[in-house]
Amino acid sequence: IELPVQCDPADSVIPTCVNGLKPEKVNYNNGCCAKYECLCRCSGWGDPHYNTFDGKYYAFQGNCDYVLVREIIPRHNISVHVKNYYCDITNNFACPEYVTVKYKSYEIKLASNSKEIQVYVNGAVKVPTFLNEDFSITTSGMAVILNINEIKAEILVSHQGFEINLPFSYFHGNTEGQCGVCDNDATNDCRRPDGTTDQSCEKMAALWADSPECENPPPHPSEPLPTCTAQICEVIKSDLFKNCHDIVPYQSYYEACKYDVCYKKNDSMACASVEAYAQQCGQQSICVDWRNSADLSGLCAYKCADHKVYKACGPKVEKTCNQSKTDHQTFMEGCYCPNNTYLVSSTTDKCTPTCDCIGPDGLPRQECELDSSPTPAPLHMCKKQSLTIPGNTWIMNCTTYKCSTESFGVVQEPMKCPTIEPCGHEYKSIIENCCPTCGEYSSTMTIRELNRLNKINMIKKLTTFTVLVQISDLNCT
Numbered sequence: 097i098e099l100p101v102q103c104d105p106a107d108s109v110i111p112t113c114v115n116g117l118k119p120e121k122v123n124y125n126n127g128c129c130a131k132y133e134c135l136c137r138c139s140g141w142g143d144p145h146y147n148t149f150d151g152k153y154y155a156f157q158g159n160c161d162y163v164l165v166r167e168i169i170p171r172h173n174i175s176v177h178v179k180n181y182y183c184d185i186t187n188n189f190a191c192p193e194y195v196t197v198k199y200k201s202y203e204i205k206l207a208s209n210s211k212e213i214q215v216y217v218n219g220a221v222k223v224p225t226f227l228n229e230d231f232s233i234t235t236s237g238m239a240v241i242l243n244i245n246e247i248k249a250e251i252l253v254s255h256q257g258f259e260i261n262l263p264f265s266y267f268h269g270n271t272e273g274q275c276g277v278c279d280n281d282a283t284n285d286c287r288r289p290d291g292t293t294d295q296s297c298e299k300m301a302a303l304w305a306d307s308p309e310c311e312n313p314p315p316h317p318s319e320p321l322p323t324c325t326a327q328i329c330e331v332i333k334s335d336l337f338k339n340c341h342d343i344v345p346y347q348s349y350y351e352a353c354k355y356d357v358c359y360k361k362n363d364s365m366a367c368a369s370v371e372a373y374a375q376q377c378g379q380q381s382i383c384v385d386w387r388n389s390a391d392l393s394g395l396c397a398y399k400c401a402d403h404k405v406y407k408a409c410g411p412k413v414e415k416t417c418n419q420s421k422t423d424h425q426t427f428m429e430g431c432y433c434p435n436n437t438y439l440v441s442s443t444t445d446k447c448t449p450t451c452d453c454i455g456p457d458g459l460p461r462q463e464c465e466l467d468s469s470p471t472p473a474p475l476h477m478c479k480k481q482s483l484t485i486p487g488n489t490w491i492m493n494c495t496t497y498k499c500s501t502e503s504f505g506v507v508q509e510p511m512k513c514p515t516i517e518p519c520g521h522e523y524k525s526i527i528e529n530c531c532p533t534c535g536e537y538s539s540t541m542t543i544r545e546l547n548r549l550n551k552i553n554m555i556k557k558l559t560t561f562t563v564l565v566q567i568s569d570l571n572c573t
Contacts, residue, residue, distance in 0.1 A: 101125050101126075101128040101129060103125065103128065103129035103130075104129070104131070107129065107130065107131035107132070108131075109132070110132045111132060111133070111134055111280065113134035113135075113151075113280060114134075114150050114151055114280055114281065114282050115134065115135075115137065115147070115148075115149065115150050115151030115280075115282075116151050116344065116345035117134065117135055117137065117151075117344065117380075118343065118380070119132040119133060119134055119135075120132065120133055120134075120135050122263075122265065133263070133264040133265060134264050134280045135261060135262075135263070135264065136149040136260075136261070136262040136263070136264055136267055136268075136271070136278035137149065137259065137260070137261050137262075138164065138165065138259070138260045138274075138275030138276070139257065139258065139259045139260070139372060139376070140164075140178065140192060140257050140258050140259075140274075141256050141257030141258075141352070141368045141369065141371070141372035142191070142256065142257065142352060142356060142365055142366075142368035142369055142372070143155075143157065143183070143184075143189040143190060143191055143356065143360065143362075143365055143368075144156065144180065144190065144191060144192055144257065145348070145352035145355075145369065145372075146274060146275075146297070146301070147348055148274075148275050148276035148282070148285040148297070149262075149271065149275050149276050149277065149278040149285065150276060150277070150278070150279070150280060150281060150282040150285050151282055151345070151348075152276060152282045152285040152286070152297060153347075153348035153351070153352070154296075154297035154298050154301070155298065155352065155355060156190075156274070156297075156298050156301040156302070156313065157188055157189075157190045157313035158180055158190055158301060158302055158305070158310065158312075158313045159180050159181060159182050159190045159310075159311070159313065160179075160180060160305050160306070160307060160309075160310035160311070161177060161178070161179050161180075161305065161306035161307060161310070162177065162178050162180065162273075162274055162301065162304045162305055162306060162310075163175065163176075163177055163272075163273040163274065163304040163306060164176040164177060164178050164195070164258075164260065164273050164274050164275050164304075165260060165262070165271050165272075165273045165274075165275045166271070166272060166273050167267075167270050167271065167272075168269075168270050168271065168272050169270055171266075171270065172247045172266065172267075173199060173200050174197070174198065174199045174244070174247065174249065175197075175198045175273075176195065176196070176197050176198075176251060176260055176273075176275075177195070177196045177197075177198070177306060178192050178194075178195050178196075178258065178274075179192070179193045179194050179195075179196070180192055180193060181193045184360075184362065184365075188313070189360065189362070189365065190313065192253075192257060192258055193207065194206060194207035194214070194253070195207075195251065195253045195258050197242060197251055199230070199231065199244060200230060201218075202217060202218060202230065202231070203216075203217075203218055203219070204216070204217055204231070204233075204242060205217075206233075206240050206242060206251070206253040207240075207253065208238065208239055208240050208253050208254050208255050209255055213235050213237075213239075213240045215233055215240060223443050223444075224240055224445075225442040225443050227442075230244065230246070231243060231244045231245070232245075234412065234413050234442070235430075236410060236411075236412065236414070236428045236429070236430025236431070236432075237400065237404055237430040237431030237432060238254060238255065238398070238429060238430045238431055239252055239253060239254035239255075239428065239430065240252070240253050240254075241253075241412060247262075247263070247266050248262075248263040248266065249261065249262050249263070249266075254371075254375075256367070256368035256371050256372065257368060257371075257372055259375070260275060262278060264278065264280075272287050272289070273304050274300075274301045274304050276297070285297065286299075286300040287300065288300055288303050289303055289304065324354075324357065324358040326353065326354045326357040326358060326366070327391065328353065328357065328363055328366050328367070328370065328391070328392060328395060328396075329350055329353035329354050329357060329366060329369070329370075330391070331370055331386060331389055331391050331392060332346050332349055332350045332353060332369070332370055332373055333346065333350060334391070336384060336386055336389055337373065337374075337377065337384055337386070339377075339382050339384075340373075340376075340377035340380065340382045340384060343377070343380045343382060344373070344376045344377055344380060344382075346373055349369045349370070349372055349373035349376075350369070352369045352372075353366045353369035353370065356368075356369065363395060364395065364396075367395065367396035370386060370392075370396060371396070371429075374386050374408075374429070375428070375429070377427075378409065378426060378427035378428055378429070379426050379427075380426075381425060381426055381427065382427075383408065383409035383427050384408065384409075385408035385409065386408070387406075387408065387429075398429075400431035401431060403433075403446075403447055404431035404432060404433065404434075404447070405431070405432060405433075405434050405435075406429070406430075406431060407429065407430060407431075407432050408427075408429045409427040409428075409429065410427065410428055410429065410430050410432045411427075411428065412426060412428050413442075414430075414432055414433065414439050415438060415439065416438060416439040416440065416441050416442050417438050417439070417440055417441060417448070417451035433447035434447065436449065437449050438450075438451055491511065491530065494510075494511050494530035495508050495509070495510060495511065496508065496509050496510070496511050496512075511530050511531065513530070513531035513532065514531065516532065516533060516534065519534035519535075520534075523535055523536070524536065
């Protein structure tokens with residue numbers, strides 16, 4: 097008798113999240129039950145501005161290495177750190193240079209500057225897209241994303257900032273650092289390393305330095321913002337973001353933007369606040385194409401590499417020739433392959449109009465007719481148009497060539513021949529289709545030998561043949 101799964105009635109209660117975000121629906125008991133949880137999301141952007149896990153905003157200008165998140169009681173063996181640097185020495189602008197995630201035995205360094213995305217795993221340089229049994233790293237061309245499936249953690253690093261997403265059920269009440277405590281209570285987010293709570297998160301943030309040699313940053317201005325025109329910041333409050341205003345609170349991003357324009361006199365740095373808010377909207381499946389707004393006059397425009405195009409609302413994971421599934425539930429701006437083209441694979445940065453086999457030169461491969469022999473060659477050299485499909489194999493000069501379904505490149509290996517028993521005296525050893533085999537029998541053997549070997553071969557079912565001659569017809573000597 098199978099009993100129905102009993103779900104906790106309390107799980108139907110939808111909590112109010114103090115960070116202003118909507119609760120997430122989380123399934124459990126093999127999907128038979130569901131509950132609602134507040135997502136623990138910490139973000140940093142610009143020079144830099146912070147929103148803690150529970151939505152507390154502060155600005156911090158520290159120029160050193162700091163702990164963003166670590167567990168109070170170690171359970172999942174993870175911590176997240178940030179390296180800040182002075183991106184504008186004149187104005188004491190400190191910007192995130194890279195984020196380091198320590199998980200199990202891994203040290204994963206993620207950086208995204210205006211020119212390239214950099215990924216290091218235990219000190220070794222990796223392509224922006226990387227996958228193993230413990231985590232995956234993907235890229236949108238403008239940001240790099242680390243996913244740790246076992247603990248459902250996601251860390252995103254872009255040119256202008258970072259974002260850390262942790263599940264409430266795994267980390268509730270067990271985080272500390274510059275991102276604060278993930279417990280849906282903003283009053284304790286300014287937690288010091290000694291466990292006490294500071295009245296100022298800015299003062300607290302300096303205490304989370306990874307090195308005792310770090311100097312305290314200059315204090316954040318306490319006087320009211322001067323009266324100034326911050327036209328770029330008005331974009332956040334405009335109708336362009338109207339659909340997002342009721343879903344993601346915009347106040348902290350607006351205040352951060354005004355701070356950069358009015359105190360720091362840096363309009364371009366203010367783009368980081370608009371970008372950060374648009375990113376939060378995209379996480380809620382709200383698309384905002386803001387960079388081309390007439391109100392910005394091209395101030396925040398972004399140019400991708402020549403072979404990529406900018407999309408304000410692309411997928412987190414771009415479709416590739418060997419992976420058609422993409423994440424369309426949320427949006428992310430980035431540099432993607434043009435329409436009607438595909439990313440060759442998750443480990444390359446090349447686009448192709450067709451998902452054919454790609455050779456080492458980056459060109460599609462075919463099985464071609466050159467000098468009457470099938471030869472793998474670049475597409476433009478081929479005489480016949482028979483495309484080699486990923487997974488196909490062909491043989492040339494006793495070597496097996498295969499179009500890899502993983503890398504979409506041509507791989508080669510020696511031919512594998514079946515094992516055969518030694519040939520009898522009546523056979524010759526010959527090479528057929530690149531493999532050794534036994535040829536025709538010799539006509540010089542005696543009838544007795546022929547009959548004996550014929551019986552043996554019939555028993556072994558190796559070769560069956562019938563002698564269709566009479567003894568008198570044979571000229572045996």
